[in-house]
Amino acid sequence: MSVSQKSGRPMVSPKTRRLSARQDATAGTGTILATPEQFKIVVADDSRIYRSLVETTLVQEDYIVLFAENGREALAAMAKHHPCLVVSDWEMPDISGIELCKKIRQDYESYVHIILLTSNTKKDQIVEGLAAGADDYLTKPFHPGELLARVAVGRRVAELHRQIQAKNLLLEELAQTDSLTGLPNRRAIEDWTKRELSGAERHGFELWVAIADLDHFKRINDTYGHEVGDMVLKRFAGVLRRNTRASNLCGRIGGEEFVIALSHVDRAGVETAIERIRLQFEAEEFSFGGRVLKATASFGIAAFQGSLDPSPDTLLRNADAALYRAKHEGRNRVEFSS
Numbered sequence: 001m002s003v004s005q006k007s008g009r010p011m012v013s014p015k016t017r018r019l020s021a022r023q024d025a026t027a028g029t030g031t032i033l034a035t036p037e038q039f040k041i042v043v044a045d046d047s048r049i050y051r052s053l054v055e056t057t058l059v060q061e062d063y064i065v066l067f068a069e070n071g072r073e074a075l076a077a078m079a080k081h082h083p084c085l086v087v088s089d090w091e092m093p094d095i096s097g098i099e100l101c102k103k104i105r106q107d108y109e110s111y112v113h114i115i116l117l118t119s120n121t122k123k124d125q126i127v128e129g130l131a132a133g134a135d136d137y138l139t140k141p142f143h144p145g146e147l148l149a150r151v152a153v154g155r156r157v158a159e160l161h162r163q164i165q166a167k168n169l170l171l172e173e174l175a176q177t178d179s180l181t182g183l184p185n186r187r188a189i190e191d192w193t194k195r196e197l198s199g200a201e202r203h204g205f206e207l208w209v210a211i212a213d214l215d216h217f218k219r220i221n222d223t224y225g226h227e228v229g230d231m232v233l234k235r236f237a238g239v240l241r242r243n244t245r246a247s248n249l250c251g252r253i254g255g256e257e258f259v260i261a262l263s264h265v266d267r268a269g270v271e272t273a274i275e276r277i278r279l280q281f282e283a284e285e286f287s288f289g290g291r292v293l294k295a296t297a298s299f300g301i302a303a304f305q306g307s308l309d310p311s312p313d314t315l316l317r318n319a320d321a322a323l324y325r326a327k328h329e330g331r332n333r334v335e336f337s338s
């Protein structure tokens with residue numbers, strides 16, 4: 001490894017003080033502390049001279065550079081440090097630059113920008129490299145300014161990819177969230193329930209679904225206005241959140257309807273949990289404009305206990321029937337599906 005071979009251990013020489021980190025990419029010698037703005041690069045080349053040339057060039061920028069002497073070391077460094085950019089020699093003793101490209105494209109979901117260094121100027125070889133997954137190439141001997149410029153381009157592309165990835169994650173989350181209460185929405189609940197149902201079927205545990213419906217909610221909205229209605233919905237969401245263990249799920253399926261899904265619990269446990277929610281909500285007081293309002297909710301519960309049709313729809317339908325009974329029998333109560 002480039003640094004180790006001079007000193008026997010990783011170090012930062014005065015000459016390379018602007019290089020944030022240089023170290024044995026695989027030996028695990030110390031931790032690299034990178035700020036979010038710092039950009040990690042893995043350089044793979046079996047030639048000591050070229051590693052040194054690349055180092056001398058990249059030292060001019062604030063990159064974290066990890067050196068590998070062959071393809072295997074490069075892969076190990078990538079697994080450990082997740083760089084956004086790889087500069088790889090074409091010809092290496094174990095894995096060729098081409099194979100390395102293919103492996104990275106195959107194994108990494110996140111985007112990694114790959115620049116191949118090659119002594120080969122034949123166009124069909126360059127085409128082969130790009131087809132294998134390289135983004136760019138430089139012919140040896142390279143011009144230091146050109147390497148820097150191409151690494152900067154790679155950084156721009158890699159950072160754009162990271163931004164898109166982060167935004168996609170956010171969008172996915174938003175698509176699964178009810179905007180008023182911040183709880184999972186119907187789609188998220190259905191996805192979760194589907195997953196839990198197949199687990200319940202495979203491993204033989206029970207899955208319970210409770211539908212909660214706020215009592216006389218239309219009347220609250222009509223009498224006191226939607227702002228008060230929203231406040232009541234948010235408060236109910238808060239009660240649900242406080243009473244939901246990490247392994248369970250609560251969400252809003254629309255209007256004044258909510259769902260609580262519980263697993264790995266028996267009937268008595270479910271009843272206790274839902275009763276607690278009912279009582280806590282009943283105890284809430286809503287103050288506005290010098291007035292105090294109270295609200296209640298009704299609950300219908302259904303279970304998946306190894307029936308033949310383990311679909312979220314069936315569960316929700318059964319819970320809904322139980323909820324209807326709870327409403328019919330006076331509201332502010334919990335009923336189980338028969």
Ligand SMILES: [Mg+2]
Nearest residue numbers: 046089091092
């Ligand atoms: Mg070589």
